[in-house]
Amino acid sequence: MTAATRSTIAELAAQLRPSLLRLTRMIRNQRADTSVTLTQISTMATLRKRGPMSAGELAACERVQPPSMTKILAHLEERGFVRRKPHPSDRRQAIISITEAGNALYDSEQRSREAWLTQRLGALTGEERAQLRAVVPLLDRLAEH
Amino acid sequence: MTAATRSTIAELAAQLRPSLLRLTRMIRNQRADTSVTLTQISTMATLRKRGPMSAGELAACERVQPPSMTKILAHLEERGFVRRKPHPSDRRQAIISITEAGNALYDSEQRSREAWLTQRLGALTGEERAQLRAVVPLLDRLAEH
DNA sequence: TATTGTTATACTCTATAACTATA
DNA sequence: TATAGTTATAGAGTATAACAATA
Numbered sequence: 001m002t003a004a005t006r007s008t009i010a011e012l013a014a015q016l017r018p019s020l021l022r023l024t025r026m027i028r029n030q031r032a033d034t035s036v037t038l039t040q041i042s043t044m045a046t047l048r049k050r051g052p053m054s055a056g057e058l059a060a061c062e063r064v065q066p067p068s069m070t071k072i073l074a075h076l077e078e079r080g081f082v083r084r085k086p087h088p089s090d091r092r093q094a095i096i097s098i099t100e101a102g103n104a105l106y107d108s109e110q111r112s113r114e115a116w117l118t119q120r121l122g123a124l125t126g127e128e129r130a131q132l133r134a135v136v137p138l139l140d141r142l143a144e145h
Numbered sequence: 146m147t148a149a150t151r152s153t154i155a156e157l158a159a160q161l162r163p164s165l166l167r168l169t170r171m172i173r174n175q176r177a178d179t180s181v182t183l184t185q186i187s188t189m190a191t192l193r194k195r196g197p198m199s200a201g202e203l204a205a206c207e208r209v210q211p212p213s214m215t216k217i218l219a220h221l222e223e224r225g226f227v228r229r230k231p232h233p234s235d236r237r238q239a240i241i242s243i244t245e246a247g248n249a250l251y252d253s254e255q256r257s258r259e260a261w262l263t264q265r266l267g268a269l270t271g272e273e274r275a276q277l278r279a280v281v282p283l284l285d286r287l288a289e290h
Numbered sequence: 291t292a293t294t295g296t297t298a299t300a301c302t303c304t305a306t307a308a309c310t311a312t313a
Numbered sequence: 314t315a316t317a318g319t320t321a322t323a324g325a326g327t328a329t330a331a332c333a334a335t336a
Contacts, residue, residue: 001267012274013262014255015281017172018187022208023288024169027162028325029305039326042163056294063167068327070296092294092335110159117158120287122146128283129157135280136160138273142265143168173302174328184303201317213304215319237312237317 030116035079036105039064043072044081044098044106052097054087063143081105175261180224181250184209188217189226189243189251197242199232208288226250 028038036044039062046061047053053061059069073096076082081102084094098106109115121129173183181189184207191206192198198206204214218241221227226247232238243251254260266274 005271006263006267007256009266009274010255010260010263012278012281013260013266014190016266016277017183017262018190019281019284019288020165020169020172021183021187023284024165025208025304026288027165037325038162038166042166045159045163054294055296059295063170064326065328066295067297067329071326074296090294090336094295110155115155115158117162117287118151118155121154121158121161122151124283124286126150129154131276131280132161132283133157135276136157136164138269138277139164139168141269142262143164143171170327182302199317200319209303210305211318212306212320216303219319235313235317239318 027117036076036081036109040072040076040081041106041109043069043076044102047082047096047098048103048106052085052095054093055096056093058096060145063145076102172262181221181226181254185217185221185226186251186254188214188221189247192227192241192243193248193251197230197240199238200241201238203241205290208290221247 043058043062046058050061055069055073056066058073059066062069062072064072073082073084077084079101080099082096083099084096087093087095121132124132188203188207191203195206200214200218201211203218204211207214207217209217218227218229222229224246225244227241228244229239229241232240266277269277
């Protein structure tokens, strides 16, 4: 890799960081439903997509530390959106899964046409949305441990 | 727009949100320099790119409320990374600009090859980075007011 | 001993409401 | 009165350190 290439990559990083930050800020605030936060929705999405798992695994998926996941799960469990089942062989762990109510809440969030980000995406062209769609796996790879 | 298209857009939103959230989380934490936060760096980047402006304009650029910008600027000014000059005709406002020290800090941040995101981006292919580069303006448009 | 998860604690980020100074 | 910015206050988000339970 040439020095010029490295410098270009650093520049991309410098462009990407503020843009990600500002968009995430907007998404957090524009959320319509106030009973669950973006962080909590993200955790529910992971449970839906990857199925039941332990608190530690969830924390790893969400890129938060275990104590943060403890808090997220306490909130969701209190409202009946997730449940815990004992692990079959390890009593330290519990297997967390999303409940009917959690799925329903998630669906209504996702389907809502008024959802801010969905509206915003609708203002882009199909090709621009395709570009974004292609980039989602890259964002996930960047966020890997 | 068909119902199927709308549903696809909602799905994209649902994929994009957690991915943005998790990557932003990682970026916030992996930051090497502890004297300025991601939020503060982003504000300095805006001052560099768009030139001196008032606190209110900066808040709008950064998509934060004015009191949040007050705090950000207090921190940066205290450390000498930005300075205020009186507005020529309106004594309520001050014009904020980045200082030499602020530019130097920003440069060292951006150039650092060890910077976490830069390293991560280096692990992608050139084409993948080009995809990300193309998407930055879209992220900015999504975050517009 | 090592691992899983929780509790205790604290700091960052950010907002809303109320206020001050100036226009 | 309206606008620009700050102060006061509070809640969300997240981390590290210390602890408890189990493996």
